[in-house]
Amino acid sequence: MDKIQTTKERILIFLEKNGIKKESFYRETGISASNFKGVGLKSDLGVDKLARILKVYPELNDNVVWLITGEGELSTEVDNNKKDHQNxxxxxxxxxxxxxxxxxxxxxxxxxxxxxxxxxxxxxxxxxxxxxxxxxxxxxxxxxxxxxxxxxx
Structure with a gap:
């Protein structure tokens, strides 16, 4: 697999591996889908948006180094006590x-x-x-x- 270049691309991998629908992600974080498509996918993710994502998805806190730098592996261990992202x-x-x-x-x-x-x-x-x-x-x-x-x- 090619090295993921952006934080946004790594977020999409996190969503896919955790079975989280993109629409749910956009709704729960309040971030527009256009940030994760086309040219928007290659642009930087602002600190404010990253903070919102980490607040909504606290399991990413264990993966913050991977999320920001791409170094290491995405930990996919699920803690059943963490927030359920269902509607x-x-x-x-x-x-x-x-x-x-x-x-x-x-x-x-x-x-x-x-x-x-x-x-x-x-x-x-x-x-x-x-x-x-x-x-x-x-x-x-x-x-x-x-x-x-x-x-x-």
């Missing part, structure tokens, strides 16, 4: 609450923007009417001036 009801409820709050916030922003657009449309309509009236009056005055000029010739 439990509490976690789902928390996520659903956050999604509900986010959707409510987006809906409120949408309503505010919709009202603002309606106000702006009404202002545009008023300005168009004023513009048309001003143009009409200007044309009327120009016609009067032209008529007087013709009459004085």
């Amino acid at each position: 439990d009801d509490l976690y789902t409820s928390d996520i659903n609450d956050k999604i509900g709050d986010l959707l409510a916030n987006l809906f409120a922003q949408y309503n505010t923007q919709d009202k603002s657009l309606m106000f702006l449309q009404s202002q545009i309509t008023k300005l168009e009417k004023q513009y048309s009236k001003a143009i009409s009056e200007q044309n009327k005055m120009l016609n009067e001036i032209l008529s007087e000029m013709k009459a004085t010739k």
Whole structure:
């Protein structure tokens, strides 16, 4: 097997060896999948993200040297007392609450923007009417001036 070049690639190996789905990893750590695809896979993993991963997957603490440097072997001994990474009801409820709050916030922003657009449309309509009236009056005055000029010739 080729030497793994990045911390991100070693994380993917850890996930595979422990039967952890990538989607679960992304959800549990809050890290975007794009960090582990294409060019993102070759970029550095920030310390903040690494700390989040180690907090969510404490079993990696025993493998931190391997994770960061690639030296040594990945220990795959599983401690049954460690966090179960399955999707439990509490976690789902928390996520659903956050999604509900986010959707409510987006809906409120949408309503505010919709009202603002309606106000702006009404202002545009008023300005168009004023513009048309001003143009009409200007044309009327120009016609009067032209008529007087013709009459004085």
